[in-house]
Every structure is written in structure tokens, then in C-alpha cells.
Amino acid sequence: MPLLTRTFIKTGMVCLALALVLGILLALGVTNGLFPVYIHLLVFGWLTQLIFGVIFWMFPKYSVKKPRGSEALGWWTYALLNIGLLLRAVAEPIQSTRANPLSGWMLVLSAILQFLSGLLFVVNSWGRVKEK
Amino acid sequence: MPKLSVWFVRASLLYLLLGSLFGALLLAQKGIPFHAAVWYLFPLHMEFLLVGWLIQLAMGVAFWIIPRFSQGSSRGPVGLVWVSFALLNAGILITAFQYWLPDAVLIGRIAEVVAGILFVIGSWRRVKPHGVM
Numbered sequence: 319m320p321l322l323t324r325t326f327i328k329t330g331m332v333c334l335a336l337a338l339v340l341g342i343l344l345a346l347g348v349t350n351g352l353f354p355v356y357i358h359l360l361v362f363g364w365l366t367q368l369i370f371g372v373i374f375w376m377f378p379k380y381s382v383k384k385p386r387g388s389e390a391l392g393w394w395t396y397a398l399l400n401i402g403l404l405l406r407a408v409a410e411p412i413q414s415t416r417a418n419p420l421s422g423w424m425l426v427l428s429a430i431l432q433f434l435s436g437l438l439f440v441v442n443s444w445g446r447v448k449e450k
Numbered sequence: 451m452p453k454l455s456v457w458f459v460r461a462s463l464l465y466l467l468l469g470s471l472f473g474a475l476l477l478a479q480k481g482i483p484f485h486a487a488v489w490y491l492f493p494l495h496m497e498f499l500l501v502g503w504l505i506q507l508a509m510g511v512a513f514w515i516i517p518r519f520s521q522g523s524s525r526g527p528v529g530l531v532w533v534s535f536a537l538l539n540a541g542i543l544i545t546a547f548q549y550w551l552p553d554a555v556l557i558g559r560i561a562e563v564v565a566g567i568l569f570v571i572g573s574w575r576r577v578k579p580h581g582v583m
């Protein structure tokens with residue numbers, strides 16, 4: 319299993335664990351802006367990130383020379399996803415309790431980073447989705 | 451990867467792209483509000499990512515990877531699964547018209563459920579132990 323895949327999967331597991339802890343906080347009634355963070359740690363940080371890692375590892379080869387497409391694009395996908403998600407996890411609770419320009423712009427930045435992560439992933443994987 | 455899986459997976463990648471674009475617009479709107487109408491994208495964000503991306507990707511990869519038959523059609527009733535693919539995507543797209551068509555969510559969801567049932571029927575016998583023809 320390539321290093322990038324292991325990194326995706328292990329970071330995904332950390333997101334799962336964090337989400338489960340947030341689930342306890344939510345159940346205790348600490349809700350301020352945490353619900354969307356909880357959901358996205360699960361669906362983006364865990365499920366989607368796990369899928370990104372496994373697709374990079376197991377999908378049909380892009381070419382003999384570059385079986386997994388661009389590894390650099392893969393690492394960019396990883397970095398943008400996790401920096402974007404972390405920014406969101408920090409800024410969204412602040413924004414929903416004490417909204418201020420800093421947390422507001424952090425959310426805008428987070429949105430851009432996360433979108434770019436998805437875009438780079440699709441660009442890098444598209445050519446590997448093919449008939450044999 | 452068989453042709454039908456290519457269609458499933460490519461469609462799911464397109465939904466990932468659109469769904470995260472909508473999500474990004476929503477998140478930016480929560481940060482620095484720029485256009486309240488962005489919130490109309492919220493139901494599409496969920497539908498495109500949960501059904502269009504996650505579920506559709508799982509269906510496409512399952513159709514490719516789960517055990518095949520050594521006699522007859524190796525991936526079972528392929529035509530049925532094509533119909534499932536068509537209904538799933540028709541269903542997702544129909545829900546996107548919910549602001550114009552009051553019943554769009556209901557109709558779209560029914561199409562998605564039928565797609566799911568056809569997929570289960572088409573795959574059921576392929577979930578089998580090693581060596582079973």
C-alpha cells in the first residue's frame with residue numbers, strides 16, 4: 319500500500335475518532351456550530367478521505383510509466399482536504415457563536431481549499447476510470 | 451473495469467465535483483454572506499454527495515469487484531443494472547428540480563429506491579463463496 323494511501327487512511331481514522339468524540343459532546347448538549355463539523359468529519363474527513371486513499375491505491379493503472387497518475391497531485395489533494403477541513407472545524411463553531419471577520423474569512427478560505435481538493439482528486443483519477 | 455462501472459464511477463466523480471462546489475458556496479456564504487439564494491443549493495449538496503457520490507461510487511465499484519460467475523454472463527443480469535444506473539441518475543437529477551416541481555423530491559426518491567432494488571436483485575447471487583459457479 320503506497321505511503322499516500324496509508325496517510326489518507328490513517329488521517330481518515332483520526333477524523334472518525336474525532337467525530338465520535340464530537341458525537342458525545344453533541345449528546346451532552348454542546349451544539350454551537352458543532353453539528354456540521356461532526357457530519358463533515360464523518361462524510362468528508364473519514365468516508366471520502368478513505369475512498370480517496372483506496373482509489374489512489376487500487377484503481378486501474380493510468381499508464382505503465384505513471385500507474386497512479388500524479389503522486390504530487392495526490393499529495394496536494396491530501397493537504398487541501400485536511401487543511402480545509404481543519405480550518406472549518408476551528409472556524410465554524412466560532413462563527414456560529416461569536417461571528418467575526420476572521421472566522422468568516424477562514425470559512426471562505428476553507429471552502430476554497432476543500433473544493434480544490436475535490437477538483438484535483440477528480441482530475442487525477444479521471445483517466446484511471448477506464449475499461450480494460 | 452467493465453463499461454457500466456466506468457459510467458457509475460465517472461458519474462460519481464462529476465457529482466463529487468458539483469456537490470463540493472455547492473458545499474464550498476454554502477460554506478463561504480456562512481462565512482462572508484454574499485447571496486442568500488445560495489441556500490437553495492443546500493438540498494442539492496446533500497443529494498449529490500450522499501447519493502450521487504458515495505452511493506453511486508459504491509455501486510460502480512461493487513459491480514466491478516464482487517465475485518463473478520464462471521458460466522453464463524459473468525456479472526449476472528447486466529441489463530438490469532444498467533436500468534438501475536439510469537434510474538439512479540434520473541432520480542438524483544429529478545430531485546434537483548424541487549424548486550420548480552413540487553413533487554420532484556418524491557418522484558426522484560422513488561426512482562432512486564427502484565434503482566437500489568434493481569441493483570440488489572442484480573448483485574444478490576454474486577455475493578457467494580469462492581468456487582460456487
Ligand code: HEM
Nearest residue numbers: 353354357361362429432433470473474476477496499500
Ligand atoms: C468541499 C467539501 C464540502 C463543503 C465545503 C461542505 C459544506 C457544507 C455546508 C456549508 C453545509 C451546511 C451546514 C449547515 O449550516 O447546516 C453542509 C451540509 C451537509 N453536507 Fe457538506 N460540504 C462538503 C462536503 C460534503 C461531503 C463530501 C458530503 C457527503 C458525502 C457532505 C454532506 C453534507 C450533509 C449530509 C449535510 C447536512 C448536515 C449538516 O447540516 O451539516 N458534505 N455542507
